[in-house]
Amino acid sequence: MPADALSSALLPAGLHDVLPSEAAHEAAAVERLLAEFAAQGYRRVDPPLVEFEENLLSGPGAAMSKQTFRLMDPHSQRMMAVRADITPQIARIATTRLKNEARPLRLCYAGQVLRVKGSQLRPERQFTQVGVELIGALEAEADAEVVLLAVQALTAIGVPHLSVDLCVPTMVSRICAGLGLGEDEIRQLRAALDRKDSAAVAAVGGPAAKLLETLMDASGPADRAMQALAALPLPEGAEKDRRRLTDTLALLRAAMPDLTVTIDLVEHRGFEYQTGLSFTLFSRAAGELGQGGRYRAGAQGDGRGEPATGFTLYMDTLLRAVPAAKAPGRVYVPHGSGWETARRLRADGWVTVAGLAPVADAAAEAKRLQCGHWLAGGDVKPAG
Amino acid sequence: MPADALSSALLPAGLHDVLPSEAAHEAAAVERLLAEFAAQGYRRVDPPLVEFEENLLSGPGAAMSKQTFRLMDPHSQRMMAVRADITPQIARIATTRLKNEARPLRLCYAGQVLRVKGSQLRPERQFTQVGVELIGALEAEADAEVVLLAVQALTAIGVPHLSVDLCVPTMVSRICAGLGLGEDEIRQLRAALDRKDSAAVAAVGGPAAKLLETLMDASGPADRAMQALAALPLPEGAEKDRRRLTDTLALLRAAMPDLTVTIDLVEHRGFEYQTGLSFTLFSRAAGELGQGGRYRAGAQGDGRGEPATGFTLYMDTLLRAVPAAKAPGRVYVPHGSGWETARRLRADGWVTVAGLAPVADAAAEAKRLQCGHWLAGGDVKPAG
Numbered sequence: 001m002p003a004d005a006l007s008s009a010l011l012p013a014g015l016h017d018v019l020p021s022e023a024a025h026e027a028a029a030v031e032r033l034l035a036e037f038a039a040q041g042y043r044r045v046d047p048p049l050v051e052f053e054e055n056l057l058s059g060p061g062a063a064m065s066k067q068t069f070r071l072m073d074p075h076s077q078r079m080m081a082v083r084a085d086i087t088p089q090i091a092r093i094a095t096t097r098l099k100n101e102a103r104p105l106r107l108c109y110a111g112q113v114l115r116v117k118g119s120q121l122r123p124e125r126q127f128t129q130v131g132v133e134l135i136g137a138l139e140a141e142a143d144a145e146v147v148l149l150a151v152q153a154l155t156a157i158g159v160p161h162l163s164v165d166l167c168v169p170t171m172v173s174r175i176c177a178g179l180g181l182g183e184d185e186i187r188q189l190r191a192a193l194d195r196k197d198s199a200a201v202a203a204v205g206g207p208a209a210k211l212l213e214t215l216m217d218a219s220g221p222a223d224r225a226m227q228a229l230a231a232l233p234l235p236e237g238a239e240k241d242r243r244r245l246t247d248t249l250a251l252l253r254a255a256m257p258d259l260t261v262t263i264d265l266v267e268h269r270g271f272e273y274q275t276g277l278s279f280t281l282f283s284r285a286a287g288e289l290g291q292g293g294r295y296r297a298g299a300q301g302d303g304r305g306e307p308a309t310g311f312t313l314y315m316d317t318l319l320r321a322v323p324a325a326k327a328p329g330r331v332y333v334p335h336g337s338g339w340e341t342a343r344r345l346r347a348d349g350w351v352t353v354a355g356l357a358p359v360a361d362a363a364a365e366a367k368r369l370q371c372g373h374w375l376a377g378g379d380v381k382p383a384g
Numbered sequence: 385m386p387a388d389a390l391s392s393a394l395l396p397a398g399l400h401d402v403l404p405s406e407a408a409h410e411a412a413a414v415e416r417l418l419a420e421f422a423a424q425g426y427r428r429v430d431p432p433l434v435e436f437e438e439n440l441l442s443g444p445g446a447a448m449s450k451q452t453f454r455l456m457d458p459h460s461q462r463m464m465a466v467r468a469d470i471t472p473q474i475a476r477i478a479t480t481r482l483k484n485e486a487r488p489l490r491l492c493y494a495g496q497v498l499r500v501k502g503s504q505l506r507p508e509r510q511f512t513q514v515g516v517e518l519i520g521a522l523e524a525e526a527d528a529e530v531v532l533l534a535v536q537a538l539t540a541i542g543v544p545h546l547s548v549d550l551c552v553p554t555m556v557s558r559i560c561a562g563l564g565l566g567e568d569e570i571r572q573l574r575a576a577l578d579r580k581d582s583a584a585v586a587a588v589g590g591p592a593a594k595l596l597e598t599l600m601d602a603s604g605p606a607d608r609a610m611q612a613l614a615a616l617p618l619p620e621g622a623e624k625d626r627r628r629l630t631d632t633l634a635l636l637r638a639a640m641p642d643l644t645v646t647i648d649l650v651e652h653r654g655f656e657y658q659t660g661l662s663f664t665l666f667s668r669a670a671g672e673l674g675q676g677g678r679y680r681a682g683a684q685g686d687g688r689g690e691p692a693t694g695f696t697l698y699m700d701t702l703l704r705a706v707p708a709a710k711a712p713g714r715v716y717v718p719h720g721s722g723w724e725t726a727r728r729l730r731a732d733g734w735v736t737v738a739g740l741a742p743v744a745d746a747a748a749e750a751k752r753l754q755c756g757h758w759l760a761g762g763d764v765k766p767a768g
Contacts, residue, residue, distance in 0.1 A: 010435075010436070010476070010480060011432060011435060011436070012434065012435070012436060012459065012464055014459070015432040015435070016432060017429060017432065017481060019477075019481065020428060020429060020491075021427075023428040023429050024427070026430070027418070027428060027430075031411070031415055034411070038408070040726075040735070040736055040737075040738070041714060041735055041736060041737035041738075043405075044404060044407040044411060045401060045402065045407050046401070046410070046411075047401050047402075048399040048400060048401065048510050049433070049496055049498055051396070051399070052394070052395070052396060055394055069455050071453050071455065071466075073396050075396065075397050082466070089401075092394070096394060097401060098403070104740060106737070107404075112433055114433055114434060117458075126432050126434070139740045139741050141719065141738070145738060145740070254723070255722075255724075335525065338638075338639075339532065339638070339639030339640070340639075342424075346423045346424070351422065351423055352423065352425060353425035353490070354425075354529060356521050356526050356529070357523050369425075369486055
């Protein structure tokens with residue numbers, strides 16, 4: 001077995017060592033993202049890796065139950081769960097420990113999550129989640145703020161060809177319910193829409209069929225989609241969703257006229273727990289970078305809780321889209337050069353690699369240690 | 385129950401939410417430490433939270449077995465363990481995936497560990513470990529490098545009144561073995577030395593008693609300790625330990641003449657797996673900040689493996705010693721001021737907090753949102 005296959009067999013499937021250049025690349029990107037969040041008033045919180053199962057998996061967290069590892073706590077004799085998603089933890093912090101803080105409450109986070117199974121698209125079972133939550137604001141301005149913040153932060157770390165796909169995952173259900181369709185029919189329609197199957201939509205759609213087909217066809221570039229949507233007669237609940245889409249798009253356009261925005265009017269997959277305007281972030285090079293949208297923070301399945309929105313970025317895909325920063329030059333500092341000499345080189349921006357013993361050929365030693373330069377009698381010289 | 389007791393009851397004992405200002409403080413300190421490590425050629429690696437139990441708990445990792453949570457991996461049907469210590473993972477990476485990289489190999493890391501039980505001194509069951517490993521170097525220069533790096537990094541993040549306590553945990557055993565004492569007697573002597581119990585040392589020490597008492601008395605400021613040590617007749621193995629102590633101290637003095645160094649000549653608690661020169665980092669204000677020393681990387685209980693040294697810092701104690709950086713000013717940007725206006729304020733170093741809806745009294749709203757300033761017609765004004 002080659003060395004690499006041997007050593008990867010040391011780790012369980014879906015878990016891996018992040019090796020030197022990649023680990024620094026990820027850490028730098030995470031810190032830069034959090035700095036952008038902080039600059040817009042989002043304050044960092046850091047919940048623990050493990051919580052009591054009943055807290056972590058209640059309310060919206062219940063969705064991750066099958067993906068969550070359990071541990072017995074010998075101290076309390078209660079079951080604990082390793083977090084598979086940080087979002088419910090942030091909502092918990094907002095609605096318990098920070099419940100007396102002024103609203104809107106802006107929080108951000110970065111951390112590792114662990115999942116029982118990888119998916120076909122994302123085989124990793126451990127990954128870094130980075131995101132923000134904006135809690136206690138109902139306004140379209142809040143929806144726009146988190147989209148713009150995501151775009152701003154991704155742009156800051158160098159993601160090229162960014163685009164945002166807006167959707168309102170509640171709209172289809174509201175249209176169908178408004179036109180008197182039952183839950184079974186709505187479920188069938190959802191499945192047909194997911195397959196983009198016009199024939200099935202026509203067959204089961206009844207009074208909603210024509211509307212839904214129009215929505216399906218109109219999905220795409222934002223202006224065309226909104227034009228088509230504006231002309232449609234919508235039931236009352238869906239009318240509210242349309243207004244939120246219109247207002248949010250207008251705010252995005254005003255702030256970032258050049259941003260590529262598309263709208264999917266029938267999307268709901270991956271947004272099962274979203275309660276309003278939602279979005280997916282794409283890069284042409286790397287695919288889906290993250291998603292976000294409206295939910296109720298602290299709702300315990302009763303639909304109450306505080307209005308909230310936010311997003312989560314997927315660091316694994318994201319890093320594929322971002323060029324690593326150029327690493328500073330490494331200079332080999334031969335044995336006996338002195339601590340102060342090396343310190344001065346570092347102050348000048350060099351990475352210093354100290355020789356721990358005398359060597360015959362310092363230039364060769366520099367190359368062996370992956371240093372492009374070495375210190376020769378006070379001067380930094382290329383290692384040749 | 386007051387709100388805070390209620391919400392802390394939500395979490396298992398020894399686990400806690402790191403709330404806004406503290407989370408940012410910790411993240412900034414961790415990144416600064418890693419930047420100092422990187423500047424001296426230490427490259428970051430990031431092993432997974434979870435590994436197969438047999439790998440994580442073999443060799444030196446075995447020491448943490450009782451402190452380690454286990455999980456069943458449904459994929460491989462094998463037991464996995466949640467790391468309780470990152471050091472064995474770095475040694476694994478060095479001796480497997482990076483075994484073909486040039487030596488000495490310099491690696492650094494930061495990450496969360498989880499433990500079954502907290503200790504009296506450290507009740508937390510989850511904490512952040514930050515450290516370095518220098519693998520494949522036998523020289524005293526390597527011992528000095530990691531001590532100096534720790535001091536340099538801790539100074540960089542603002543730890544005041546730093547001191548280093550050197551020890552060679554193998555020396556007592558080598559003296560005793562060299563003078564013909566058996567394993568049982570050595571164990572009893574260890575216990576007596578741990579209690580600083582001179583009477584017991586005299587009673588069980590036999591031919592080593594006088595030597596050990598001198599070592600015990602000589603522990604303290606480095607120069608005095610070395611003077612006392614230099615005068616002693618030592619068996620051969622212990623003579624090597626003395627030479628390493630002398631050489632390392634000389635290198636520390638040459639690099640940092642003002643560094644406070646003490647030497648404990650009989651210390652071994654907490655260094656059970658160290659094989660040579662070791663050290664503890666202290667701050668007068670906060671106590672023990674971390675420790676490190678020599679071990680064999682990749683040794684599987686057979687004493688082989690590569691020579692290595694390194695250190696681990698305890699972020700919890702450490703943060704108590706470090707003043708948080710002054711947070712940048714927060715400015716409330718009233719509704720309708722425009723994205724570009726807020727962007728310019730951020731470029732000037734402000735944290736902007738956007739108003740999501742019009743308010744009657746912007747200065748009051750700024751104060752409510754913990755902003756010291758607000759934007760009034762293009763000017764940043766104190767919120768009063």
